[in-house]
Amino acid sequence: MPDDRPQRRGLPAQPGAGPAPPEAEAGPQRPGQEGQAQGRQEGPAAAARAAPAVAGDVQGGRRAHPPGRRRAREGEPQAPADERLGEGRRSRGRLVKAALALLLALAAPARAALSINATPNRTTVALDEQLVLTVSVQGDAMSLPDPELPSMPRFNVHNAGRSQAMTMMNGRVSNTAEYTYILVPRLVGNAVIPPISVRAGGETAQTEPIAVVIERPGQAAQQTPQAAAPAGAPARARRANGPAPVFVTAETDKKTVYANEQVVFSVKFHYSIPLLGNAEWTPPDTTGMLSEDLPPSPARTVAFEGRNYNVSEVKIALFPLTPGPKTVGAGTIRCQVQKGVDVDPFAGDFFRQFFSAGLTMAEPVSLQTKPLQLTVKPLPEAGKPVGFGGAVGRFRVKAELDKSTVKAGDAVNLTVTVEGNGNLKALGELPLPDIPQFRAYETVTSLNQSKDEQGVRGSKVYKTVLVPKVSGDLAVPPIPFSYFDPAAEKYVTAQTPPLKLDVTPGDPTQAPVGFSATPGAAPSGITAVSEDIRHVRARPGFDGAARAAAAVAGAGLLHAVPAATLAFAGLVAGWRAREDSDPARSRARRAAKAADERLGKSRATKALAESSALVGDALVGYLADKLSVPPSGLTARQAVDALRRRWPKMPEGHLEQVKRLWGEMERIRYAPTTVRDLDVANLREAVKELIVALEEAAS
Structure with missing residues (x-):
């Protein structure tokens, strides 16, 4: 996971921070903005009111004048x-x-395919407070894009987590993702959160601008840091009479951890004198570790060596990737403090100093934290469960089916949820146990992650579509999930209880055709027309066959014909023997032809559901034949991994196209009410082009 944190960002707003220069204060909204917003809102209504006024009379097929x-x-x-x-x-x-x-009304469904909404918890916030912004993205796709945050110079923006919920009902997919951001104000005045946009394909949606008023902190909060020393005293004098007026500390909650165990790195910025603006924080170097920014803690006041300090704290969750010594580098805080003016009566500019004694000047201060060392231990090999995926933390797992009774051949959704504390992004696939009574399709995952002062927690959801092949009382066996508990220093395997499912017989018209293999079980009512075995009957004196045989034996060239026929039969028999000895090679060679036949049947089929099913069978069947694996239970990830292993030089674009078309095929199969003929036709042509490209790359 790359570290996408900015290299420099602001600390949480400091209660004692003074106002920014006047030109940096937020002024009223520019004159054109309000009019533009009003015009966008009133445009459709004005057009609707003006439409009847421009409508003329229609007489005799012509438009007449009013x-x-x-x-x-x-x-x-x-x-x-x-x-x-x-x-x-x-x-x-x-x-x-x-x-x-x-x-x-007709345009509304098109817009409803992708929508975004932003909601703040307040529209008036003080400089020492925080604003929580919730951005909700809704769509009908399996995966939703992340929102694009605009530039917000009046706020420090912190990502506080993401949650996602997906439902499939009546063939329709509904997906909702919520993103939580904590906005820490930096400047007093009127601020605007610009429109937040989201893009999916050629569709774009965005929120409305949100006006926020940023007020000054309370008077008591402003006066607290000034009680330590006279306001006009120089920083050097105050520093000489006690502890430093500005300093920084850094610490981790653990010194020795296991690989992939969570470590919380905390930086506390102490200041007892007024600041000019907010401080600027540059994160440390965390090479060899994944990092997640945690929400900032509220500013507070503490006493240290007889002096009151305001404290702003920044926390980062770290996950060491490999065992061995790791170093958390030095972080940097830059700020500007008030510097008093000393008046020297013997200086040449005494009068200038005297009249400016009541003013303050800005003194830049740069503080660095000390590098911290971490000892990262490897995970123990003793007791490591089979199929352990590297999860470290404390987790629990649960599973459920969305139905308790289905017909054979109908789909049922299996939802497995893994939740707990730890690096949820590092959780890989959750292998399902062997369930031969079901056909399993591609697993769709979603991550619900939240952050607080204690670290990263949340859940990862795995949704798999299962189709029962037989009827009866079936059950999904327990699904295990193994993780390493660093507190107990041992491996733990949690598992779900078995899930029972009552499967009734499906539509008999769709039942597979069976054949009886019992000897003598021929159906009754069959009348024999003729016999293929003739009895030998002797006819004395008949020697025509002998004369014909003698004539053939006398013609030498005629013997070449049966010899050639015998040689051709031998070649055919040898080819068939090689085919039988290497069925995988034969199957792979015929994969494209079989897929083309299925696509041809799809093109000739008028029923939309059957046509789309044939396209899906063509894609899955081709990949299964090419890889010599059974098509039942084959997933897109397995197919892509197998293609990459079989043909290392396979272009990545082809593999990405396999995943994209597979997802589109699943969407069409399980959301048939939203499918059009054009969608199936486009998918069919795309699958055909992909097969041609894969054949060329594999040759």
């Missing part, structure tokens, strides 16, 4: 419209309004 202009042209007096004409204009106005309403 009544007033027509009367003026014909020389008639400008009299009020008669009752019939007025009623006609009102009818046309109602028709135009109804048409506009219909167009808006």
Whole structure:
């Protein structure tokens, strides 16, 4: 996981921080912005009101002029419209309004495919407080893109977690992802959170701007740090009479950890004198460790060596990747403090110093934390469970089926949730036990991660579509999940209870055709027409066959014909023997032809569901034949990994196309109500082009 944190960012707002320079203060909104926003909101309504006014009369298939202009042209007096004409204009106005309403209603579903909404917990916040912004993204796709945050110079933005929920009901997919951000104000004044956008394919959605008022902190909070020393005293004098007015400390909650165990790195910035603006924080170097920014702690006041200090704290969750010594580098805090002016009566500029004695000057201060050492131990080999995926922390696992009774051949959703404390992003695939009574499809995962002062926690959800092959009382066996508990220093295997499922017989018209292998079980009612075994009957004196055989034996060239036939039969038999000895090679060679036949059947099938199913069978069948694996239970990830192992030089673009088309195939299969003929046709052509490309790359 790359470290996407900015190299420099602001600390949480300091209660004692003074106001920014006047030119940096937020002023009123620019004149054009309010008008533009109002125009965007009133545009459709104004168009709807103006539409009836420009509608003219229609007479005899032509558009006539409005009544007033027509009367003026014909020389008639400008009299009020008669009752019939007025009623006609009102009818046309109602028709135009109804048409506009219909167009808006038809356009609404298209916009509802992807939507985004931003909600703050408050619109007025003090400089020493925090604002929580929740961004919700909704769509009908299996995976949703992350929102694109705009530049917000008046706030320090911290990512506080993400949650996701996906439902499949009546063939429709509904996916919702919520992102939580903590905004720490930096400057007093009127601020605006610009529109937050999200893009998926060619579709873009964005939120409305949000106005926020940033106020000064309370008067008591401002006066607290100034009680330590006179306001005009120089920093050097105050430093000489006691502890430093500004200092920083850093620590980790653990010194010795296991690989992939969570470590919380904390930096505390202490200051007892007023600051000019907010401090700037540069994170340390954390090579060899994954890092996650944690939400900032609220500013507080502490006493240290007889002096009151304001404390701002920054925390980072670290996950060492490999065993061995690790170093958390030095972090840097830069700020500006108030510097008093000393008046020297013997200086040449005494009067300038005297009249400026009541003013303060900015003194830049740069503080660095001390590097910290971590000892990272390897995970023990003793007792490591089979299939251990590297999870370190404390977790629990649960599973559920969305149905308790289904028909054979119908789909049921299996949801497995792993939740706890630790690096959830490092959790890989969750292997399912052997369930031969079911056909398992691609597993879709979603991450719900939250952060607080204690670290990273949350859950990872695995959703798999299962299709029972047989009827009866079936059960999904317990699903194990193994992790290493660093507190107990041992491996733990948690598992779900078995899930029972009542499967009733499916549609008999779709049952597979069976054949009886019992000897003598031929169906009754079959009448013998002829016999293929003739009895030998001797005919004395008949020697025509002997004469024909003698004639053939006398013709030497005719013997080449049966010899050639025998040689050809031998070649065919040898080819078939090689095919039988290496069925995988034969299957791989015929994969493209079999897939092309399925695509041809799909093209000729008018039923949309059957046509899309044939396209999916063509893709899955081709990959299974090419890789010599059974198509049942084959997933996109397994297919891509096998293609990469079999053909290391396979272009990555081909592998990405396999995953994309596989996901589109699953969407069409399990959300048939949203599928159009054009979608199936496009998928069919894309699968055909992909097969051609894979054949060329594998040759």
